[in-house]
Amino acid sequence: MVRNISKYTVLALVQVLVLLIAPVAATGPTTGPQSPQQRTLSNSADPADSIYVMENGDAVLAYNNSNSGNGTMEFGANVTSGLVHILATDETESDMDAAASLVMTPDGYSGNGSLTANRPDSISDLTLDVNSKQNEQTSTGDLSLDATFDSGSSLSMLNSVNTEGHVTVTADSFSTKGSGTVSSAMAAGADKKLKYDLRETENGFVLKGTQSGAISPYMSSSWDSRENAKEHLKSQYASVATQNGGSATVTIDSYEYDESGVKPTLDIQYHVEFTGLKDAIAQSIAQSLKSSQQVSLSDEEIDSLSEDIKKMRIDHVTFGLNQHDGTMKLSWDVEVDNYDSAALAALEVAGNTNASSMNGQNIDRMKKTLEAQQAANLEQTVEWSAEATHPSSETTTVTAEVHYDSKNWKEYVQELKDRDIELGRSSVTLHAESNGDEVTARGSVEMKQKEMLSKVTDSMLSSFGSSKATSGGTELVKAFRSSDFQSARMDVDVESGTVTLEGGAKFDNMTAFADVLGDSYGDTEVASIVGRTNNDTTTTYVRVTGLVDENATKEDVRALAVANADTEIHMPGEWDREFPSMDTEDAATYLGVQQANGKETKSASESGQPGFGVGIAVVALAGVALLARRD
Structure with a gap:
């Protein structure tokens, strides 16, 4: 948007x-x-x-x-x-x-235009609207699309595709939640389910995993017993923790393996406890900065930055996949908090690195922008929904909507002004539609900043x-x-x-x-x-x-x-x-x-x-x- x-x-x-x-x-x-x-x-x-x-x-x-x-x-x-x-x-x-x-x-600049042209043979119907506005009072944007395409579409092997979700960003948090579905005209592999849930605790992180469905015969030796399954999971997760200076403990909560069918099937639930990982990563970053001749920060300043990095918190990260009878469903839910201190720490390092491609003026502006977002409690959200269907061998329809909105934008602009940063105003409009054998479009754009x-x-x-x-x-x-x-x-x-x-x-x-x-x-x-x-x-x-x-x-x-x-x-x-x-x-x-x-x-x-x-x-x-x- x-x-x-x-x-x-x-x-x-x-x-x-x-x-x-x-x-x-x-x-x-x-x-x-x-x-x-x-x-x-x-x-x-x-x-x-x-x-x-x-x-x-x-x-x-x-x-x-x-x-x-x-x-x-x-x-x-x-x-x-x-x-x-x-x-x-x-x-x-x-x-x-x-x-x-x-x-x-x-x-700044401003412009507008319009056109009328023959409708392409591949498009039988089209309506597109784009509107975006940013000024001292608000910052919003919207896009909507409704189109029908003739044969030759890349969706010919799919019955439908759809997705919806949102992303929300503040000065110290990021969250996104959404889902998607893909329905194929023919079965797309064996049925299976996957689910992962990662959350941060006082002692580290806990990952819960669920997997069920058929597995490849080539992987059967990794899952054909509870002991082999545990060793396989340890090789996946413990090595990651060890490489980053932490440790991991794998526990299998439930296990069922069946090889009586055409392909072996697995139904397993487990959890992995990671400890010492965040501290080890922060310490590794600090050691790298201290040993670098390009970074002009004292050891005390670097240790302080390391503590800022550890303040970042992964509240949760979940992902799910369910595949059945040619339909695959996806879902996700992510929230990361308290990364503002880590972001400021990264800017501090960039500003004190001789080889940095960022100049001091740009870094200072980025710091002030982040501080203004914090002071104003700025929140920005993008929401979307989209669907593509293939109802026949000759037609594909696509509908989509995207919406951007902000909260406390007026307060954010004032906080920028208090820090000697002027935010320009801008607007974009576009409308296109099919009308019989023609396609017409008109639009305008404006950007103004002192x-x-x-x-x-x-x-x-x-x-x-x-x-x-x-x-x-x-x-x-x-x-x-x-x-x-x-x-x-x-x-x-x-x-x-x-x-x-x-x-x-x-x-x-x-x-x-x-x-x-x-x-x-x-x-x-x-x-x-x-x-x-x-x-x-x-x-x-x-x-x-x-x-x-x-x-x-x-x-x-x-x-x-x-x-x-x-x-x-x-x-x-x-x-x-x-x-x-x-x-x-x-x-x-x-x-x-x-x-x-x-x-x-x-x-x-x-x-x-x-x-x-x-x-x-x-x-x-x-x-x-x-x-x-x-x-």
Whole structure:
């Protein structure tokens, strides 16, 4: 059930934005979006198809790419106004109609969408609803599914499958109880019953076991007498206790063995008493910590942590299995208490371990979160029920419900605030249903938290460390953080075989990316990038500042990393043309932002200032950095 939307969900949405609004790779133009693995930084420049050198040594690098389809694309950015904009269209063979929109700010994102498509042949009926909400007052979530599938289902050998249960978690306890049933169309092995019940006592643990039913002839020698059965059980349980520094005593309470049938049958009840196990495990952990050179805790602190571990209590763990006439029933019931001290002890060890992958800030936040849960007596519960039936050889029906709820959530949020932790608000809605020969769906998502993207980038920088392997990503994230990102928007529309994409972004300091981006163009200073599609060719123009000295020759230009023997070089006085620029007014209107410098001209000539910027590549590069750590 969706409740908290993690930073990796944020990065996934960033990836969607990057893949759709960034047709320019970090090292050169492409004819379409690239994967994050393809879109990487490199010091090796991509030679331009043409270079236009200006009198002051600035230049425009032109890259031509052939388009395999009928798509068109216009993209660009203005470094002065910090605006990025793209408009692209393409054809699709899909008969789906869809529309989606996403808006992102430094404090979060929101989006919505809908689609209508032909109903797949494998689905004859479908209704799906998902609703999740988290704010200062409450945290809840619900999912319901009712579907009917046609033949070909993996359930063809089963009559039915069902399960129900719940999980409840507090700051110091975990409990779950549930059951499940699997009914097969044919017998699934011999009848048998198993039941295990483990409980903690003052002296240790007691495990009660029950087993009845047929056994394999290969195992008959282990069960064919009371003495052999006891030795077999001792070999199972005593060895486990001994390996962990404890001991175990096995007692058989009842025993019956019958080998008169086709297979021997066993009916046995026993209990096993474990002693010294918890103390031995806690002592073993303490000894390992004391002998480790990576842990910077005193012996007294470690002994205290060991005592915290021993406070954890396994109230009970039960499991049952009953198999009869092709039907197997499962049940379980678990409760573990007083693990809060053990959890804090684990965090204390992690915070004092040199090789720990967790930084101090994250550990401190986790401690405060656990303390807030304790203070508020927060309780979270997930309940579920699901059933799949196979009423005929051609039909499978599935129904399911999942519900998440919380108690004392408002108090928990306040306890977090008292510890300087702000919990964001989020919501997710989704409804999908079949309607005749079509399937329709609509949904929305929202995540809001103060300075959310700033926290994400800070976390990325902390996780990168100082390794040379991540130095490029570190510099890129630093540049993105310094770019003063303001907003981004993306809209996608699919209708009548045509896909239309419009996207944009606003930065207040695009120059933060100058050094990072310049490495991809022969260590030059990139001033701007713009692209246009004309017939079957998309041309990307990259303007660089100070490519050569004012008195440079054509040979000087060809010797640069951005040129090769095939590059057409146009020196000052040899060309007279204008280069396209983005319409900043349209971009500002689309994003709903104000322009600080008024309207821009529609083109830039040799003597003019560049009317387009590094924005498209900036967004792509920033996306690479943010996505590099997504698990």
